[in-house]
Amino acid sequence: MASKDMPVTSEDVLLTAPAGPLGPHCSEVARKLVAIFASGRCFVAKGAEGHPEVVSVLSLARMQGIDVGRPAVVDTGTIRGLYHHHPKQVPSLSTDIAEELDDGQMRDHIYSLLAKAVEKRGVSDVFVRCDREEGRVFAVIDGQMEPLIKMRWPPGYAKQFIRATMAWAGVEGSSERGYQEGAHQVGQITQGLPPGLQSVRLQKLAVGFTGETLIIRLMPTPADGHIDLAALKFTDKEIEQFDSMIFVASGIVVVTGPTGAGKTTTLHGMLSRLLAMFPGDHWVTAEDPIEIRIRHDNVDQVDVVRTATDDDVAQSYRKALEAALRSAPDRLLFGEIRSEDTAAIAVRAALTGHQVLTTLHTDGCMQVVARLMDLGVSGSMLRNQGVLRGICSQRLLRQLCPHCRQPLERGxxxxxxxxxxxxxxxxxxxxxxxxxxxxxxxxxxxxVGRKVVAEIMRLDARLTDLLVEGRTAEALDHWRGLGGVPLLDRTSQQVAAGVFDPYEVIRCLNS
Ligand SMILES: [Zn+2]
Structure with missing residues (x-):
């Protein structure tokens, strides 16, 4: 074991130097904070001991079989000096993983990566990509992907990271499914996460020939146990429109939009308003997976992920919806209508006097009726007064910083x-x-964060009829007559007002 007082000799190999064996896996940032020698001598800048990149480099060194003792804590000047005096080193270590970390050690790494992601503002997902050559970590920040860690991971380490994350999800009771090589898998972690995270949702994709991508969706802890529609920056007027659709006894309210448009937040925002208004009503929710835990005596949340096995997720979801309906609820929240089965269950619930809040994948409000009919719901069922109460189609767009945005002319x-x-x-x-x-x-x-932009459509009998008959142009006119504002109109108003970047709108909206 290297002693702290032993001087660094000129023969000692600086592993983290740019040309050193760990060099390719050590970012410039890490190089300012840590220096590791082949003898096991190790120096960390004061205050940087827990820095995720430092932790990663140290564990990589240990995996390479380097006997790293307790790092000496020094000032950054000392570390700069070490790199100055030991600039070039000859790579000599094999890049094979000499020693595997156990899941417990790996879990500390996962934890610190997630903590780093939470610390950064606006991260919705973390992507861990691994192929034969290397592992890379990206974050989706306000809908845009950028590197979360600059360091490239050795492929063995990245693979182990992915395996341990999936194993963690399995252990925590969300499913019996641990890591399976080369398989597409899903999972959820709900315990032992860094502060600010309620859960993470995992999706592992097998990509290319040997690669894997782990997508970690971060589910932040809701502020005070309930979601406020104002959190997505819905206006007071829009919230009033929601109220007019949801403060009823029964019927379906659909939220549409692409992944990442904040649909789940909107669903739960409506649920919170309803709970505040009718606190005695019994709610059952069925989502795959549960993204937001509701702490309320009258809410039962069915966990689809826990009961699903690999090949019958769709079936488990249908069963969960059926179970929810059987449990004598007043109101239901179904995460998504995604098949004929689930569409039929939602409509049956609405026809038997329940309220159903759910989501559907369509481009806008105008397509919802057609989509439901594609899923086998008959026009006559939809024409039943009040089966479909209202629709919100939304996007979540990055809001321009009002202090530094730049005017641009047509030319x-x-x-x-x-x-x-x-x-x-x-x-x-x-x-x-x-x-x-x-x-x-x-x-x-x-x-400065993201803001929702939405078209909100409350359906009356005439509008439903026109949509069922596929007379969309007339339906649009009728809706406009009722005060409806289509998504693109609403968005361009905000572009004109300098709230959104037109590029962003072109990227996110089909115009
Ligand atoms: Zn600015």
Whole structure:
């Protein structure tokens, strides 16, 4: 074991130097904070002992068989000096993993990676990608992917990380399924997570020939146990529109939009409003997986993931919905209508006097009726007064930093300009685009969180009839007559007001 007082000799190999064996796995950031020698001598900058990149590099060294003792804590100047005096080193170690970490040790790494993700503002998912050459870690921040850790992981380590994460999900009782090589798998972790995380949802994809990608969706702890629609920045007027659709005894309310549009938050936001209004009503929810835990005496949450096996997730979901309906609820929340079975259950629930809040994958409100009919729901069922109460179609877009956004005129707009954008240019002097340097206020991020943009459609008999008959142009006119504002119109108003970047709108909306 290397002694702390032993001087570093010029023969000692600096493993973390750019050309050292650990060099490729050590980022510039890590190199400022840690130096590891082949003798096991190790130096960490004061205060950086728990830094995820430092922790990762140290464990990599241990995996390579380096007898790293307790690191000496020094100032950053000392570390800079070590790199200065030991600049070049010859790689000599095999890149094979000499020693595997056990799941417990690996769990500390997973924990610190998740803690790092939580610390960063706006991270919704973490991607761990692993192929034959290397492992990389990315974060989805406000819908955009960027590296979470600059360091590249050796493939063996990345694979072990993915395996241990799946095993953790298995152990925590969300399923019996641990890691399976080369299989697409799902799972959920609900315990032992860093503060700020209620759960994480895992999806493992087998990619390419030898690769795997683990997608970790972060489910943050809700503020005070309930979700507020205002958290997505719905306006007071929009919240009023929700109230007019949901404060009824029965019928289906559908939220649509792509993945990551905040649909689940909207569902739970409606549920919270209903619970506040009718605290005595019995709710049963069925979601796959449960993303938000509701702490309320009258809410039973059916956990589909726990009861599902690999090949019958769809069937388990259907069974969960049926079980929910049998348990004498007043109101139901179904995570998603995704098959003929589940569409039939939702409609049956609505026809028998229940309220159902659910989501559906469509491009907008106008497509919901057609989609339900594709799923085998008959037009005559839908025409039943009040089966389908209302629809919200939403997107979640990054909001421009109001302090550093830049005006842009028509002549400066490069490339493709859709009609709606051309109209904004004609009507207003210009639009606003991000200043990619950012400012002090947005800390260089040039955006200040995300904001929902939505079209909210309350259905009356006439509108339902027109949609069932597929007369969409007339349906749109009728809806506009009732005060309806389509998603693109609402979004372009916000582009004109400088809230959204037009690029972002083109990226996220089909115009
Ligand atoms: Zn700014």
């Amino acid at each position: 400066q707009w490069p490339g493709y300009c859709p009609v709606w954008l051309d109209e904004i240019f004609n009507k207003h002097r210009g639009v606003y685009v991000p200043n990619h340097g950012g400012c002090e206020y947005c800390r260089g991020g040039y955006v």
